[in-house]
Amino acid sequence: MLRDTNIGIDSIAFSTSRYFLPLSVLAEHRSVDYRKYCDGIGQIAMSVFPPNEDIVTIAVDAAQKAISFIDNLDAIDLVIFATESSFDLSKAAAIYVHNFLKLKPSCTAFDIKQACYSLTAAIKMARCFVQSNPGSKVLVIGSDIVKYSPNSSGEPTQGGAAVAAVISENPRIIAFEPYSGVHTTDIADFWRPSAAKEAMFDGRLSAHNYLESLKFALDEYLQKSKLALADLDYVCFHSPFNKMATKAARQFFPEKDVLDASIYNAKIGNSCSASLYISLISLLDNCSENLGGKRIGLYSYGSGSVAEYFSGIVCDKYREMSLALKNQELLDSRIEISFDEYEQFCANVIPASDTKCSYQNVGQVFLSEMIDGYRMYQLKEQINKSSVDNCFNMLNIA
Ligand code: CAA
Numbered sequence: 001m002l003r004d005t006n007i008g009i010d011s012i013a014f015s016t017s018r019y020f021l022p023l024s025v026l027a028e029h030r031s032v033d034y035r036k037y038c039d040g041i042g043q044i045a046m047s048v049f050p051p052n053e054d055i056v057t058i059a060v061d062a063a064q065k066a067i068s069f070i071d072n073l074d075a076i077d078l079v080i081f082a083t084e085s086s087f088d089l090s091k092a093a094a095i096y097v098h099n100f101l102k103l104k105p106s107c108t109a110f111d112i113k114q115a116c117y118s119l120t121a122a123i124k125m126a127r128c129f130v131q132s133n134p135g136s137k138v139l140v141i142g143s144d145i146v147k148y149s150p151n152s153s154g155e156p157t158q159g160g161a162a163v164a165a166v167i168s169e170n171p172r173i174i175a176f177e178p179y180s181g182v183h184t185t186d187i188a189d190f191w192r193p194s195a196a197k198e199a200m201f202d203g204r205l206s207a208h209n210y211l212e213s214l215k216f217a218l219d220e221y222l223q224k225s226k227l228a229l230a231d232l233d234y235v236c237f238h239s240p241f242n243k244m245a246t247k248a249a250r251q252f253f254p255e256k257d258v259l260d261a262s263i264y265n266a267k268i269g270n271s272c273s274a275s276l277y278i279s280l281i282s283l284l285d286n287c288s289e290n291l292g293g294k295r296i297g298l299y300s301y302g303s304g305s306v307a308e309y310f311s312g313i314v315c316d317k318y319r320e321m322s323l324a325l326k327n328q329e330l331l332d333s334r335i336e337i338s339f340d341e342y343e344q345f346c347a348n349v350i351p352a353s354d355t356k357c358s359y360q361n362v363g364q365v366f367l368s369e370m371i372d373g374y375r376m377y378q379l380k381e382q383i384n385k386s387s388v389d390n391c392f393n394m395l396n397i398a
Contacts, residue, residue, distance in 0.1 A: 006169055006170055006171070006175055007127050007130050007131060007167065007168070007169055007171065007175065007176060008167065008168075008171035008173065008174045008175035008176045008312055008315075009123075009165045009166070009167060009171050009173040009174045009312075010069070010070070010137070010165075010166045010167065010168040010170075010171040010172050010173060010321075011066045011067070011068075011069035011070065011165065011166045011172065011173065011321055012066060012163065012164070012165040012166075012173055012277065012280075012281060012321075013062050013063075013065035013066040013163070013164055013165075013281075013323055014062050014161055014162060014163045014164075014264075014274065014277070014278055014281055014327065015058040015059075015061035015062040015065070015161065015162045015330070015362055015363060016047045016058065016159075016160060016161040016162070016268050016271070016330070016331075016334075016362065017047040017048060017049045017050070017053055017058070017160065017334070017362060018050075018053075018333075018334055018335055018359070018360045018361060018362045019047070019048050019049070019050060019334060019335050019336075019337050019341075019345065019359075019360075020045045020046060020047050020048060020267070020334045020335070020336060020337070021045065021046055021048050021336070021337055021339070021342045022044065022045050022336060023037040023038065023043055023044055023045055023046065023156055024037075024038075024044075025338070025339055025342075026046075026155065026156055026339070026342075027156075028339075029339045030151065030155070032156075037156045040243065041156060041157060041241040041242070041243045042241055042242030042243035042244075042245075042246060042262070042266060043156060043157065043241050043242060043266055043269060044266050044267060045266070045267045045268075045269070046156070046157075046158050046159040046268070046269030047159050047160050047161065047267075047268050047269055047271075047334075048158075048337060048342055048345045048346075049145050049160055049345060049348075050345055050359035050360075050361070051345070051348050051349055051354075051359070051367070052354050052357065052358070052359055052361065052366045052367040052368065053359070053361055053362065053366065053367065054087065054145065054367055054375070055083050055085055055086070055087070055093055055143040055144065055145060055162065056093050056096045056097065056143070056365070056367075056375070056377065057361060057362075057363060057365045057366055057367060057377065058143055058160070058161065058162040058362060058363065059081065059093065059097050059141045059143040059162040059164065060096070060097055060100045060101070060363055060364070060365045061162070061362050061363025061364070061365070062141065062143070062161075062162040062163060062164035063097055063101055063139060063141055063162075063164035064100075064101065064363065064364070065164070065323060065326070066139070066164040066165060066166055067101060067139065067164075067166065069166070069172075069321060070137065070166055073101070073102075073103060073104075074104050075135065075136060075137045075168075076103055076104075076107055076136075076137045076138065076139050076166070077106070077107055077108065077129070077133060077136045077137070077138070078107065078108050078109075078126065078129055078136070078138040078139070079094045079097060079098050079103065079107060079108070079109040079110075079138070079139045079140075079141070080094065080109075080110065080111075080112055080122040080125060080126060080138065080139075080140045080141070081093045081094035081097060081109070081110070081111045081112070081122075081141045081143065082111070082112050082113070082118035082119040082121065082122040082140065082141065082142040082143075082273045083111060083113065083118065083142070083143050083144055083272075083273055084113060084114075084115050084116065084118060084144055084192065084199075084272055084273065084302075085143075085144045085145050085146070085147075085160075085192075085272070086111060086113070087375065088375075089194060092109055092110045092111040093111055093143070094109035094110055094111055094141070095109050096375075096377065097109070097139075097141060100364075100365055100377075100379075101139075103139075112125070114302045114304065114306050115190060115272065115273075115302030115303045115304050115305070115306075116144075116238055116240070116272040116273055116275060116276075116300070116301060116302040116303065117238075117273075117300050117301060117302025117305075117306045117307070117308065118142065118272075118273045118302060119140060119141075119142030119163065119273040119274060119276070119277060119300075120276065120298075120300035120302075120308055120310075121306075122140040122141075122142070123140055123165070123167060123176075124308075125138075126138035126140050126167035127167060127176060130167055130168060130169060134169065135169070136168075137166050137167065137168040138166070138167045138168075139164065139165075139166055139167075140164070140165050140166075140167055141162060141163070141164045141165075142162065142163050142271075142272070142273030142274040142277060143161075143162035143163075143273065143274065144160055144161070144162075144271055144272035144273050144274060145160035146158050146159055146160055146199065146269065146270045146271065146272055147197060147198045147199065147346070148198055148199060148201070149198050150343075150346065153203050154199070154201055154203065156241075157240055157241040157269060157270050158269050158270065159268050159269015159270045159271055160268070160269065160270075160271050160272075161268050161271035161274045161275075161278055162271075162274055163271075163273075163274040163277040163278060163281070165277065171315060172315050172317055172318065172320070172321045173284070173314070173315055173318045173321050174280075174296065174312040174313065174314050174315060174318070175312055175313050175315060176310065176311070176312045177225065177295075177310070177311045177312060177313065179221060179224040179225040179310070179311075180217075180220075180221055180224070180308050180309060180310035180311075181216070181217040181218060181219065181220025181221030181222070181223075181224065181308065181309045181310075182217060182220065182306070182307070182308045183213040183216035183217040183220070183305075183306075183307045183308075184305070184306045184307075185209070185213065185305055186304075186305075187205070187209055187303075187304065187305050188202065188205075189201065189202050189205045189206035189209050189303045189304070189305060190202070190206050190303030190304065191303070191304065197348075201303070206240075206303055207244060207247075209303070209305055210238075210240075210244060210248070210301050210307075211247070211248060211251065213301060213305060213307035214248055214252060214299055214301070214307065214309070215252070216307070217299070217307045217308055217309040218252060218299075218309045220309070221297075221309040221310065221311070225311070227295075227311075229252075229253060230255075231295060232253070232256070232295055232296070232297040232311065233291075233294035233295050233296065234256065234261070234283055234287070234291070234294060234295075234296045234297070235249060235253050235256050235258065235261075235296070235297040235298075235299070236258075236261045236276060236279040236280045236283055236296060236297070236298050236299070237249070237258070237261070237276065237279060237299045237301075238275050238276040238279075238299060238300050238301045238302075239262065239265040239270070239275050239276070239278075239279055240270045240272075240275065241269075241270065242262045242265055242266050245258055245261070245262060245265075245279070246258060246262070248299065253297075258279075260282060260283050260286040260287045261279040261280070261282050261283040262279065262282065263282045263286050264278050264279075264281065264282040264285075264327070264331065265278055265279060265282065267331055268331075273302075276298060276299070276300050280296065280298065281323075281327065283296070284314070284318060284322065284324075285322065285323075285324035285327055285328075286324075290319075291314040291318065292314055292315065292316040292317070292318060292319075293313065293314065293316065294313070294314050295311055295312070295313055296311060296312055296313075296314060297309065297310075297311050298310050298311060298312065330362070335360060353368065353369045354366075354367075354368050354369065355368050355369070355378065357378070357380060361380070364379055364380050364381065365377050365378070365379055365380075366378060366380065
């Protein structure tokens with residue numbers, strides 16, 4: 001059990017693609033009744049990523065927003081990047097983020113994996129780190145782009161986003177409570193072999209295990225905390241599709257409304273590691289009640305599987321840390337794509353060389369080319385310079 005009582009999320013932000021496909025368009029082209037998508041699975045749109053946007057570019061965008069609240073970046077001693085859609089089996093995506101944020105060289109950076117649970121694992125590790133290194137801050141990032149085979153039952157639940165959060169003492173958004181319930185079980189409900197671009201899954205088994213694991217994790221949380229369900233003011237869930245969260249809420253928390261927490265996920269789709277924390281941001285941004293002092297129950301589930309139930313108390317001044325307007329603007333300014341464009345984006349042909357940035361990226365960094373399988377990123381502000389110079393500048397080997 002963690003002993004911290006005043007460690008938590010000091011700032012938090014998300015990013016997603018500039019482009020989206022309405023599920024009404026997908027339904028039409030897949031000859032499916034749209035009500036199955038909007039009512040049956042609870043989704044209205046999904047973020048779709050252009051070839052020069054990836055888990056690093058959206059992570060940098062989210063992280064730049066999260067650290068904009070931090071006065072002393074040198075206090076960040078650790079970056080943990082949580083993802084299940086990594087493109088490199090060796091080099092950590094965290095290192096690219098560390099570079100673009102210009103964090104100090106003595107700050108450690110690495111990746112962590114356990115399906116959609118991984119950002120919770122990163123936060124758990126960050127809490128321990130802050131506890132044993134008073135004054136330190138940890139930047140945690142969950143960034144995933146979720147792809148299933150075209151025409152599969154998972155297709156309408158694709159999506160993607162990055163969430164970045166600074167974990168510190170005396171947090172300004174939410175302070176975690178020291179108890180949690182965990183349920184780990186070896187099950188083949190969702191996996192992605194290293195050579196595969198798309199995830200494989202057993203949809204029914206995964207939905208069943210999501211709820212089974214919630215039962216065990218929640219029971220353990222309640223036993224350890226000696227709290228009752230009524231002590232939880234609001235609940236947020238990992239949301240592979242909104243209906244999953246609604247079903248979990250109905251079964252275990254019939255009194256709780258999860259509408260405010262599901263607004264963003266309904267438009268973004270599944271963002272795996274980021275998904276639970278997009279629910280939390282959605283609740284904080286959209287709930288009209290002042291949440292200061294309220295206890296939020298959080299359910300994290302990662303197929304394979306590890307689940308955890310835990311909670312936090314919202315800090316009194318959380319609204320001063322709000323990016324609600326920016327978040328709304330990000331979602332409202334997204335560009336709707338046609339079905340043909342969706343199919344082109346799905347093919348995800350990485351540009352041979354796209355130094356002019358042919359797509360509207362969400363942040364300052366975009367993927368400009370691949371050299372010997374190595375991903376070259378570029379800052380938009382450097383577009384006028386030659387591509388090779390920029391790549392070498394990024395790599396600090398000019
Ligand atoms: N009007 C209204 N509702 C309709 C409808 C219509 N015309 N047609 C069907 N529906 C309803 C169904 O009744 C069903 O509702 P209930 O679940 O309440 O019965 C719902 O729409 C879905 O219908 P199906 O079960 O027939 O849909 P499906 O077989 O196409 O699969 C799915 C749906 C299992 C969610 C599929 O999208 C999937 O496998 N997704 C990927 C796996 C996944 O997300 N699993 C979740 C748990 S695992 C996890 O959390 C990790 C992770 O992030 C992946």
